[in-house]
Amino acid sequence: xxxxxxxxxxxxxxxxxxxxxxxxxxxxxxxxxxxxxxxxxxxxxxxxxxxxxxxxxxxxxxxxxxxxxxxxxxxxxxxxxxxxxxxxxxxxxxxxxxxxxxxxxxxxxxxxxxxxxxxxxxxxxxxxxxxxxxxxxxxxxxxxxxxxxxxxxxxxxxxxxxxxxxxxxxxxxxxxxxxxxxxxxxxxxxxxxxxxxxxxxxxxxxxxxxxxxxxxxxxxxxxxxxxxxxxxxxxxx
Ligand code: ADP
Ligand code: MG
Numbered sequence: 001x002x003x004x005x006x007x008x009x010x011x012x013x014x015x016x017x018x019x020x021x022x023x024x025x026x027x028x029x030x031x032x033x034x035x036x037x038x039x040x041x042x043x044x045x046x047x048x049x050x051x052x053x054x055x056x057x058x059x060x061x062x063x064x065x066x067x068x069x070x071x072x073x074x075x076x077x078x079x080x081x082x083x084x085x086x087x088x089x090x091x092x093x094x095x096x097x098x099x100x101x102x103x104x105x106x107x108x109x110x111x112x113x114x115x116x117x118x119x120x121x122x123x124x125x126x127x128x129x130x131x132x133x134x135x136x137x138x139x140x141x142x143x144x145x146x147x148x149x150x151x152x153x154x155x156x157x158x159x160x161x162x163x164x165x166x167x168x169x170x171x172x173x174x175x176x177x178x179x180x181x182x183x184x185x186x187x188x189x190x191x192x193x194x195x196x197x198x199x200x201x202x203x204x205x206x207x208x209x210x211x212x213x214x215x216x217x218x219x220x221x222x223x224x225x226x227x228x229x230x231x232x233x234x235x236x237x
Pocket of ligand 2: 075076179180
């Protein structure tokens with residue numbers, strides 16, 4: 001682990017080992033694996049954005065996150081990094097199956113974040129799949145879905161697998177991400193999300209990111225998060 005930055009503020013007592021990383025400005029100051037650091041470096045990510053600075057010291061020590069920050073503020077890396085680290089620290093391997101599910105409101109957004117996952121995670125050995133419906137044949141997907149470590153999905157397609165795929169197994173799930181939660185709810189996926197969350201194991205880490213904090217986002221947060229760290233970032237400094 002890198003030494004904590006000299007000007008790091010002292011964290012709360014229950015922050016544990018990683019409290020000292022609260023003042024980090026750059027990704028290479030964080031307690032993340034060399035594989036993740038190399039992926040970030042290759043993609044030319046150096047300095048953290050505000051939502052990343054605020055959330056990563058907490059998410060990397062195992063906490064649930066309820067994060068609100070406007071579009072374009074860098075929320076994707078704020079959850080992709082701790083997803084990779086959680087599985088890496090658990091020594092997750094091909095035979096361990098689905099370890100993380102990332103839910104995104106639309107096919108386009110899911111495909112974009114899948115690209116970021118592939119890029120930043122390229123030095124890791126995890127398998128990942130994009131389950132978004134459309135042109136892709138679900139029958140082929142059904143045969144492979146249990147072999148994937150990280151699923152990036154739209155709510156409809158994930159629910160379809162939960163309902164129809166024989167032996168679909170997410171009983172070992174470590175991390176759930178609800179990305180752009182306000183938009184997921186806007187496009188009418190509230191029921192689907194409730195159904196999905198109710199079928200997932202309760203012992204897990206959950207990140208909920210959203211551009212806005214609406215009443216329905218708070219309802220979803222109550223249903224899906226445990227003692228979350230509330231982080232709201234309004235303006236980039
Ligand atoms: P959001 O989900 O909050 O709308 P994204 O995660 O899609 O934002 O990021 C928006 C843009 O900012 C993307 O082009 C991304 O590559 C870029 N970006 C994210 N984090 C950083 C960073 N730490 N340094 C430089 N660019 C970044
Ligand atoms: Mg986003």
